[in-house]
Amino acid sequence: MKAKLLSFLPLGLLLAGQAHAVISYSIDLSAPEHHLARVEAHFPAVDDKDFKVNLPVWRTGRYQQLPLADGVRLFKARDSDGKLLPWQRTASGEWQISVASPTDVTVSYQLYANELELRVRHIDASHAFLDASGVFVYNPERRDEPLTVNLQVPQGWQSYSGMAGGGAAHSFAAANYDVLVDSPIETGLSQQRSFSVDGRDYELVVWGEGNYSLDTMVADLEALATQAKVIWDEVPFKRYVYMVHATSGAGGATEHINSTIIQLPRFMFRERADYLKFITTASHEFIHTWNVKAYRPSGLVPYDYQRENMSDLLWMAEGSTSYFQAQLLLRAKVMTPKEFLEDLAKRIDTHLNTPGRQQQSVAEASLNEWVAQGGDYAINHSVNIYSEGFLASLALDFSLLQDSKLKHSYRDVHRRLYRDFALPKSYGSEDVQAILGALSGKDYGPWWQQHIQSPLALNFDELLARAGLRLSYGKESKFKPKAGMTVSGNSLVLESVQRGSAAWQAGLVAGDELLAINDLKLVPGTLDKRLGDFKPGDSIKVSFFHADALQQRTLTLEQMPDGKAEVVAVDKPSKEQKAFFKAWAGIDWSFDANGDLPAKP
Incomplete structure (x- = not known):
């Protein structure tokens, strides 16, 4: 019923009875200074005349294609006698090897690894981080076979991985390639x-x-x-x-x-x-x-490493994980209630200032994740599966708490997903709705259509009030001027122009370079201060370069709250609101004397 634990078994148990079928990998990291290594992959008893080996075109946890095969050079394939075998490149991450008769096949290649931020492969004089998706080739027909990995490393290095130890220093064993590709190795000085x-x-x-x-x-x-x-x-x-x-x-x-x-x-x-x-x-x-690795949406089961794995539930895989992360820390007393609500306020404020929330649902954003690129277009026409998925999870949690009279929460949904749909099973939207129906006694089809299949439109005043909370921008309602444009870094080049804003309506676009306001030179790093010289409703003349041509536009400044977004306690919360808060957050209602700043747990 639950996800397999084969990756944690001792080597002997993993490989028992299969000593002649074990695929073995080795990587020489003995000269790491120039980000280079030598990799060998040994495949026993190959009888496929066109034997293919692949590097994935994406890695788990990042739902976008990556040029992982670009780090491979000096590719060679040899038979059991050490003779070179002919091969050809048949796809970006695929090599097809011609095998005339049954034999062992050993593939070798040089690997360049200098991609730290992608968290795929990085090698230098102090360490190596190795995610198999960008390091070790595999044969798709044999991805279920057991394997070993051996590292040759400089003296003094230590090696770590979630995989079982391989019986010798700097060696590991896995039940199959899926375990290997999801068990990165960190070796070095640490x-x-x-x-x-x-x-x-x-x-x-x-x-x-x-x-x-x-x-x-x-x-x-x-x-x-x-x-x-x-x-x-x-x-x-x-x-x-x-x-x-x-x-x-x-x-x-x-x-x-x-x-x-x-x-x-x-x-x-x-x-x-x-x-x-x-x-x-x-x-x-x-x-x-649990959420993604022990149970995950049907579009991701099993992983297909050579193509996109489409799912309309990535918001649940990522956004719901983001939603739970602070809750566990709050209950553990690692995060204070004040910090917990500050995080919530920031997420709500970001949502309210993202025009894309009016155009894209979390389900559509999930399907679009494989090609999502961010930037000005994303802000104005898209939502993020993490941040928007967080708020969809919040809405679902509050709805379920209310419908079940506090007997069940969104935590129970994930408890049942793990209980009933752990790998190798998978779940779909209809399964989640069925769980919601069982917990609440209501049909969640209409709710799902309104909040998941359609752009999320939440009344945060009504939503937060259930838990005795409200969104605030300070004790006094003050406003400051808003133009709806942001610059890139310390430059005067527009990074984004918010759809529907004063700058948008005046015709400014991302990439325009600001020069002056009301014919006075604008100094880099001072845009917000300069706008602060005006009041909401004022008209200002903006001079800028657009496609190297000098332009001028007049825009009328709008207003925005002049204060930091906060989620604070309502005045005189009821017994019911306090009970809702505890059922949701998992801690007793505990606020300071002013009623607006939570006390530490």
């Missing part, structure tokens, strides 16, 4: 800590110097691990590895079946706001161990 929670073993491996505290990270990760039972009844792993890169600028994270890779600039760990980015990311990837 710091490591181990801890256990509820019978499960955890490792924290950090590469790179920075202003982090291993003690703080371990304590918070331990607290996080205790909260999984709030949503799921079981844990789908015996061992989990947090791999952290303290980098010179690269950032991001990717989930895997029993590990994650998290990247942050090396000096973005100490300040509270920076540390929250790390620990919320860690929570997000930890939740993915």
Whole structure:
């Protein structure tokens, strides 16, 4: 019923009875200074005359095609006698090898690995991070066969992975290619800590110097691990590895079946706001161990590594994970209620200032994710599966809590998805609606059509009031002028122009270069201050270059709240509102004397 645990079994059990069918990989990292390695893949008993090996065209966790095969050079294929076999490139990530008679086939190639931010492959003098999707070729017909991986590394390096150890230093074993491709390897000079929670073993491996505290990270990760039972009844792993890169600028994270890779600039760990980015990311990837890795939408089961895997539920895979990440940290007392509601307020404010929310549903955004590119067009005509999926999850949670009279929440939906649709099964929209119906006693078809299949249109005043909360921009209702345009960095080149705004209506577009306002030179970095010299309703003359031609336009400034968005307590919340808040957030109603700032738990 649950996701398989084969990846955690000892090598002997993994390979028992299959000693002659084991695919083996080796990678020579002994001279890593120039980001190069030598890879060999040995396939026993090949009897296919046209034997194909592939590198995936995407990696799990990033739903976009990537040029992963571009790092391969000096490709060769040999038979059991070491003789070269002819081959040809038949697709961007595919090599077809001609095999005249049954034989073992050994493929070798040089690998270039200098793609840290993509979290696929990076090799330098201090470490190597290896995601198999960009490192090890596979044969699609034999992806279910067991395999081993052996690394040759410089002296002093240590190697880590979610895979089982291979019986020797710097070696690993996996039940199949799907386990390998979802179990990255971190090898090199790093710091490591181990801890256990509820019978499960955890490792924290950090590469790179920075202003982090291993003690703080371990304590918070331990607290996080205790909260999984709030949503799921079981844990789908015996061992989990947090791999952290303290980098010179690269950032991001990717989930895997029993590990994650998290990247942050090396000096973005100490300040509270920076540390929250790390620990919320860690929570997000930890939740993915269930949501996506243990159960996932039907369009992603099984993974097809050579093409797009379409699903209209990516918002649920990613946005719902984002939704739960702060909840677990709040319950674990790693995040304060104030920080929890600040995160919610920021997400609501971003939504309200994204014109694309009026045009694209979360279901359509999920299907569009494979070609989504961001930028000005995305802001005005699209939504993000993470942020919009978060709010769709919030709406679904509040609806289910209300319909079930607080007996069930969105957590119960994911508990049942794991119980009833764990891999190798999968689920679709109709399965989610059936669970919602069973929990609420109502038909959720109309709700789904209105909020998931159509652009999300939420009344946040009504929604938040159920939990005794409201959206505020400060104690006094003040407004400042709004033009609806943003510049790129410290330049005067427009990065985006908000659809329907004053700048949009005046004809300005992304890429225009601002020069002056009311015939006075505009200095880079001062646009917001300059606009602050005016009032909502004022008309201003903007001079700018458009396609190298000098243009002038007059626009009438609109208004926007002059304050930071906050989610605060309503005056005199009722008993029912306090009960709703606790059923939702998992903590007692606890606000300060002013009623607008939550107290620490």
